[in-house]
Amino acid sequence: MNDQMNDHVHDRMSESATFTEQLQDRFVETQKSLPGAHESWVRVLRKSAMDQVVSQGMPNTRHEAWKYTDVKKYLDRLLADSVEMPSLNVSEEMLTAFSFDDLDSLRVVMIDGKVSQALSSLKNIPAGVRIESMADMFAKEPDVIEAYLHDQHVSGAFAALNNAMMSDGVYLEIPDGVVVEQPLHCLFLSASGDSASYHIKNLIVAGECSQVTVIEHYASIGESTAFINAGTDVELHAGGRLEHYKLQQSGSKEVNIGSIRVHQHRDSYYHSHSVAFGAALSRRDIHVEMNGEGAECALNGLYLVGGRQHVDHHTRIDHVRPNCRSRESYKGVIDGRARAVFNGKVVVHENADQTDSAQSNANLLLSDQAEIDTKPDLEIYADDVKCAHGATVGQLDMKQLFYLRSRGLSEDEARNVLMFAFADEVLTAIKVPQVRKYLERIAFEKLPHGAELDGLLG
Amino acid sequence: MLKIENLYASVAGKEILKGIDLDVKAGEIHAIMGPNGSGKSTLSNVIAGRDGYEITQGSVIYKGKELLEMSPEERAWEGVFLAFQYPVEIPGVNNTYLLKAGLNAKRKHMGLDELDAIDFMQIVKKKADLVELDHSFLSRSVNEGFSGGEKKRNEIFQMAVLEPDLALLDETDSGLDIDALRIVAGGVNKLRSPDRAVVLVTHYQRLLDYIEPDVVHVLADGQILKSGGKELALELEKRGYDWVLQEATA
Incomplete structure (x- = not known):
C-alpha cells in the first residue's frame, strides 16, 4: 500500500518536472523575442524568475495556497504558442459591449496580449502623465521601469512565470501632485479562439499626492480558451490615491490568473475593487504592503459564479508601519456546482502599533452542490492593535x-x-x-x- | 370578509392554535387581545402565510376563497396585509422599490395597468405625509437603521400605499410613544371603509382609545375565550385577563 502511494507521488512529481522542463524549453525558445531582450537586467530578471518556476514547480493541490484550486488540467495551455496575429478583427463597435455608457475615460485596449494603438484612445492626458505600452517601455526606455521591476522577489509560481514571460501591458506614470480626472480603462480582450497564454504586465507608478482611477478589465469576444496570467505592480508614493478596479468578465472557457502587488508609502490610499463574474477558473492574489505610516487601504470584492466555475481570491495585507488602516470586504454568491475560495491574510508586523484592521467575507450558497472555502487569517506581532475578522456562509x-x-x-x-x-x-x-x-x-x-x-x- | 373556522396550528410539533373561530365582516374593526404566548402572533402569521406553521385542522375563508391554499404573495394581491410585530430590516432594498414592485404586482393581478413612476411617487409622497414619515425614508433601505417607532410607522405607511381590504396589525402599538401611537391610529382610521376590515392584535387597551373596535376578542391558550363590544377592552384593562380564564374553565 505504502509503495503504491509512493509510486503515485513519484509519478506526479516526475510529471510536473516534465511540465516545468517543457515550460523552460518554451521560455528559452521565446525569450529572445520577448521585449527588453537587449537589456541585461531584463534578461537576468527573466532568467531568475524562470529558475524560481522550475525549482518551485507549478502549483498543485498539495500546496497550501492552492489546496482548493486545481489548475492542473489547464496548464498545457501555457505551452501553446501565443497568437501572432489576432484571428478576429476587433472593431470599434465590438468594444461598446465593454464600455461604460457615457463615461469619459482614457482607454487602452489590448487584444490577445498586445496593445492595439488603433483601438486605444488617449486624448487630453494631463501634462506629465504617461500611458504607454509596456512592450514599448522595455524596448525604448527600460531604465525608467528598472527600479520597479529589477529586484522583484515574488511569491508563487504564476507571479514568477509572469516575470519570466511578461510581454506587454499598460504602463502608467503620474507625476507628483497631478490629479487625473478621467479614469483609465484598460481593456484586455481575448479575441482568438485558440488556446494561448498571455503574460500581461502592468505597472502603475503614482507620484506623491497624485490621484487616479484605473479600471483593469478582462473580457473576451467569442469562444476563447485563453490562459491569462497577469501581474499588476503598483507603487503608490506618499499621499497618492488609487482607485483600482479589476473586472473579470472572461469567457466561460478561459483561465484568468493574476496577481496585484501594491507598495504603499506614507499617507497613501489604495482602494481595490475586485469583481469576478466569468472564466472557468479565476484566481487573484492581491498583496498590499503598507510601508509608510498613515497609509490606508480598502479591498472590496464580489464574486458571482455558477455552473462549474471556480473562483479564488487570496489577499494579503501587510501592516509594516504604525498607524495604518485596512478594510476588507468580500462577498460571494455561488450557484450550481461552482466553487469559491477566499483566503484573507492580515499580517501586523512588530512595531506596527495603532494598526486598525477589519476584514469580512460573506457568502450566499444557492445550491446544495455549491461550495465555499473561506479562511480569514490573522498574524499579529504588535501589541497595540485593533483587528477584526469574520466569515459567514449562508442561504437567503x-x-x-x-x-x-x-x-x-x-x-x-x-x-x-x-x-x-x-x-x-x-x-x-x-x-x-x-x-x-x-x-x-x-x-x-x-x-x-x-x-x-x-x-x-x- | 374573513371567516376562520375551527383553526388548529402548531409550530415544531407544539400546538399553538386550538380551534379558533372568527368572523370578520367588511367595514368592521376587530381587536384580538390576550396575554403573552396566547397565540396572537401565530394567528396573524398563519393568515398572512408565513412558513413554519403546520395547519392541522380548520379553514380560513377570505372573500369566499380558502386563504390557506394561497402563497403569501397571492394573499397580498388579494388584499391581505400584515403589519409586522417586528418589521424586518432589508439592507440594500429600497423602500420605494419594494412598494412599487408590490403595488404593481397587485395591480397586475387585478387586471389594472402598472402605475408610471410619476403617478406612483405622487401616491407615495401623499401617504408618507399621512403617517408623518419624512420623505428621506423613501429612498432608504427597508427598515434599515430605523428606530422602533419609525419601523412601525413604516408598516402603516406601506399599508396606506397598498390599500389592503384586510389589514392585520400585529402589536403595531407595542413600544410606541403617544405621538407615534396617534399617527399609527390615524393611518388605520383613514383606511377605514365599508369595504375593508381591520384586525388589531394588541396587548394593551390604549390603542383602542384611538381606534374604536366593533368587536373585542380575548385569545388565550390558543382559543378565543370571550368576545364582546369595545367595553370588554376597558374591562380587561381594569381587571386583567385572569377572570376571563377563570370564567372559561368554570
Missing part, C-alpha cells in the same frame, strides 16, 4: 423573504431582490457611477430567476 434569510412576499413580490422576484441586495453592497462602494451601473446590470443578469431589473437599479 427566510424572514426577509417572507416580508417581501407579504408585500406582493413573487417568490422568484423576492429571491432575486435579496441576492442582488446582498451583492450590491459591494458595488455601492464603486465611485464611478457608470462602472457601478455596468456591473450591477451584469450582476443582475447572472442571478437566477431572471426578474426585471428596472426600478431596482433606480
Whole structure:
C-alpha cells in the first residue's frame, strides 16, 4: 500500500518536472523575442524568475495556497504558442459591449496580449502623465521601469512565470501632485479562439499626492480558451490615491490568473475593487504592503459564479508601519456546482502599533452542490492593535423573504431582490457611477430567476 | 370578509392554535387581545402565510376563497396585509422599490395597468405625509437603521400605499410613544371603509382609545375565550385577563 502511494507521488512529481522542463524549453525558445531582450537586467530578471518556476514547480493541490484550486488540467495551455496575429478583427463597435455608457475615460485596449494603438484612445492626458505600452517601455526606455521591476522577489509560481514571460501591458506614470480626472480603462480582450497564454504586465507608478482611477478589465469576444496570467505592480508614493478596479468578465472557457502587488508609502490610499463574474477558473492574489505610516487601504470584492466555475481570491495585507488602516470586504454568491475560495491574510508586523484592521467575507450558497472555502487569517506581532475578522456562509434569510412576499413580490422576484441586495453592497462602494451601473446590470443578469431589473437599479 | 373556522396550528410539533373561530365582516374593526404566548402572533402569521406553521385542522375563508391554499404573495394581491410585530430590516432594498414592485404586482393581478413612476411617487409622497414619515425614508433601505417607532410607522405607511381590504396589525402599538401611537391610529382610521376590515392584535387597551373596535376578542391558550363590544377592552384593562380564564374553565 505504502509503495503504491509512493509510486503515485513519484509519478506526479516526475510529471510536473516534465511540465516545468517543457515550460523552460518554451521560455528559452521565446525569450529572445520577448521585449527588453537587449537589456541585461531584463534578461537576468527573466532568467531568475524562470529558475524560481522550475525549482518551485507549478502549483498543485498539495500546496497550501492552492489546496482548493486545481489548475492542473489547464496548464498545457501555457505551452501553446501565443497568437501572432489576432484571428478576429476587433472593431470599434465590438468594444461598446465593454464600455461604460457615457463615461469619459482614457482607454487602452489590448487584444490577445498586445496593445492595439488603433483601438486605444488617449486624448487630453494631463501634462506629465504617461500611458504607454509596456512592450514599448522595455524596448525604448527600460531604465525608467528598472527600479520597479529589477529586484522583484515574488511569491508563487504564476507571479514568477509572469516575470519570466511578461510581454506587454499598460504602463502608467503620474507625476507628483497631478490629479487625473478621467479614469483609465484598460481593456484586455481575448479575441482568438485558440488556446494561448498571455503574460500581461502592468505597472502603475503614482507620484506623491497624485490621484487616479484605473479600471483593469478582462473580457473576451467569442469562444476563447485563453490562459491569462497577469501581474499588476503598483507603487503608490506618499499621499497618492488609487482607485483600482479589476473586472473579470472572461469567457466561460478561459483561465484568468493574476496577481496585484501594491507598495504603499506614507499617507497613501489604495482602494481595490475586485469583481469576478466569468472564466472557468479565476484566481487573484492581491498583496498590499503598507510601508509608510498613515497609509490606508480598502479591498472590496464580489464574486458571482455558477455552473462549474471556480473562483479564488487570496489577499494579503501587510501592516509594516504604525498607524495604518485596512478594510476588507468580500462577498460571494455561488450557484450550481461552482466553487469559491477566499483566503484573507492580515499580517501586523512588530512595531506596527495603532494598526486598525477589519476584514469580512460573506457568502450566499444557492445550491446544495455549491461550495465555499473561506479562511480569514490573522498574524499579529504588535501589541497595540485593533483587528477584526469574520466569515459567514449562508442561504437567503427566510424572514426577509417572507416580508417581501407579504408585500406582493413573487417568490422568484423576492429571491432575486435579496441576492442582488446582498451583492450590491459591494458595488455601492464603486465611485464611478457608470462602472457601478455596468456591473450591477451584469450582476443582475447572472442571478437566477431572471426578474426585471428596472426600478431596482433606480 | 374573513371567516376562520375551527383553526388548529402548531409550530415544531407544539400546538399553538386550538380551534379558533372568527368572523370578520367588511367595514368592521376587530381587536384580538390576550396575554403573552396566547397565540396572537401565530394567528396573524398563519393568515398572512408565513412558513413554519403546520395547519392541522380548520379553514380560513377570505372573500369566499380558502386563504390557506394561497402563497403569501397571492394573499397580498388579494388584499391581505400584515403589519409586522417586528418589521424586518432589508439592507440594500429600497423602500420605494419594494412598494412599487408590490403595488404593481397587485395591480397586475387585478387586471389594472402598472402605475408610471410619476403617478406612483405622487401616491407615495401623499401617504408618507399621512403617517408623518419624512420623505428621506423613501429612498432608504427597508427598515434599515430605523428606530422602533419609525419601523412601525413604516408598516402603516406601506399599508396606506397598498390599500389592503384586510389589514392585520400585529402589536403595531407595542413600544410606541403617544405621538407615534396617534399617527399609527390615524393611518388605520383613514383606511377605514365599508369595504375593508381591520384586525388589531394588541396587548394593551390604549390603542383602542384611538381606534374604536366593533368587536373585542380575548385569545388565550390558543382559543378565543370571550368576545364582546369595545367595553370588554376597558374591562380587561381594569381587571386583567385572569377572570376571563377563570370564567372559561368554570
